[in-house]
Amino acid sequence: MEDLFMVGVRTLSSLANRDTELGRGALPSARSGDVGDFVEETDSLLAVVDSELRVSGGNAAFLRWFGRKETDMLGEPFPELVATDPAYLRERLGQVGDGRARRLRATITGPSPIGAGRLTIDAVQLPADDGMLLLTLIPAEFTGKGRVCLVTSLEAKILQGMARGLSSVQMASRLYLSRQGIDYHVARLQRRFKAGNRLELISRAFAAGLLDATSWPPRVPESRLTI
Template sequence: MNADRSAAPADGPPLAHLARLRRLPAVHRRLRDCTGVGELLAAGAQAAREECGFDRALVLGLDGDRLRAGATGVLADPASDELRRLALANPVTLEPGSPEAELVRRPEADVATGDRPSPLAAALGLRAFALGVIQPEARVLALLVVDRPEPAIGPLDRAQVSSFAAMLAVALERVVLRARIDELSRELRHLTSSTQALIGEVNDAPISIPTGHGYGSAFPRVDVIDPVASADGPLSLLSPREVQVASLLVEGRSNREIAAQLMLSPETVKDHVSRLLRKLRAGNRVEAVSRFLALTGEDAAAAGRSRRGR
C-alpha cells in the first residue's frame, strides 16, 4: 500500500501528511499564477489529486441546486478526465441530507462522506471520497471532489482536502480579480480612444440651423453604418468585451444570462449594452444586433445557429 495513503497512527499524523503541508505554499504560488478560471480549476484538481493522496479529482461548479462539470477543459490525468466526462453527462441534484448538500449548507462543518447515502457518489461511481468547499466569499461556488479505492476517509483526510479547497478559493479570488483589473484597464484605454473620437466627431459635425425648437443633435443621425469606418476594421469601434456581449445578444441572451456566462454583474452587462447601443447608433437591442451583423457581414439566422452550436 502507498505510504502516502496509510492511516494516521494514534500518536500523530504520518510523515506524508506533514510533507504535503510543507509543499502547500509552493502549490499555492503555482495556482495563483494561472491566467484563467478554467486553467486554475484544472490545475487545482490535478494538484489536489497529487498532494492529497487520491487517484482522481475534479471541481464541480454549483449551479442552483445542481453540481455540474464544465468549468474546466480536458484534465491532464486520464482517470480524472473520465470522471469529468461522467459528471458532464450526469449533473447531480443536491438532495437534502446528502453529504454534498450538507457541506454546501454548512461549509464550516466536518461532514463525513461515508456516513449517509450520496447521490454524487452513486452518479459518478465514487469509492472512498472527500469533498472540499470552494467559497471565495459568502456563497459556495464549487466543490472539490477527490476519490480513491482505499483506505477509507478519515478526519485527517477531510481536514487536508478542506484546507486545499480553501487555498484554491483564495487562488480563485486572485485570478478573477486580476482578470477584472486587466479587463478594466482595456476598457479604460478603449473609452479614452472612444472619447477622443467623439470629441473629433463633435468638432467635425456640420453646423445646421434648427427648423424647430432646440438646437438639434450634436451628432447627425445615420441609418447605415459605414463598414470601413476605421482603418483597423469595422469592429475596432467596439472593445473586445463589447464584441463578446454583442455576440451573445445575437444568440438572444438576456443580460442575466450574459452576466453568468462572462462572470460579470448584470449591472456591468447593462452598461456594456448601453454603450453598444450608443456606438452602433441603435434604438434597441434588435437594431443593435442587426447593425452588429452588418459590421461582421453575417446573416442573422445563420449567426444565431452557429453561435448556439458552439
C-alpha cells in the first residue's frame, strides 16, 4: 500500500526535479524527503487510486477528513465513497485513467464527514502504464465562505443562453423543452440568486463566478456543475 502511494510522491518529485527519472529506484534523499514531508503534512487532501478506481493511498489530511484509518480505506471504491452519482464520476475518472482525457476537475455532491456536502476533485494520471490517478480533493468548507455556488447542467445551459441574449422560445427550441419549462427554471434561478429580473440574474451569475467572462459566448466552468 505504502509503495503505491509513494508513486504519487515520486511523481511530485519528478516534477520538482525534471532531471530525476520516475521509477521505483531511490530519489536523491533531500528531494524525496522534502516532497514526502510536503505530501504528508500539507492540509490539501491527496489520494491515489488504482486503475479500478480503488483507494490505494492517501495523506494524513485525506484520512483525517474521512475520519478513518488507512487500513480501513484501502481498496475502497473511490466513486462510491464520495459521490451521490458514482457511475458518472467513475466514467469521468475512467476517461483520465485510459488517456481519453488529460485531466478532470469537477465538483460533486455526496456524503462527507459533516453530512451531505460538495467536493471539488482534480484528477491527473500518473506517468505510468498502470492507469493510476493522483487526486486532489477540495471540500466546500475549505473554500473560505464554506460553500461553492453550483448549478445543474440544464441550469448552466439556460444561464449561458440568457448571457447570449436568447429568448425563452429560442432556448426551448435548442434544449427541447417548452417555453413554460424554460420560464420555470429561470424563475427558480432568480429566487435562488435573489434576482428581480433576468438581467440581474446574469449579473449575479457573473459575480459568483458561474459564468466565465473571458470567453464568448460566456460558459459555466465544468467545475461549477453538480454531478
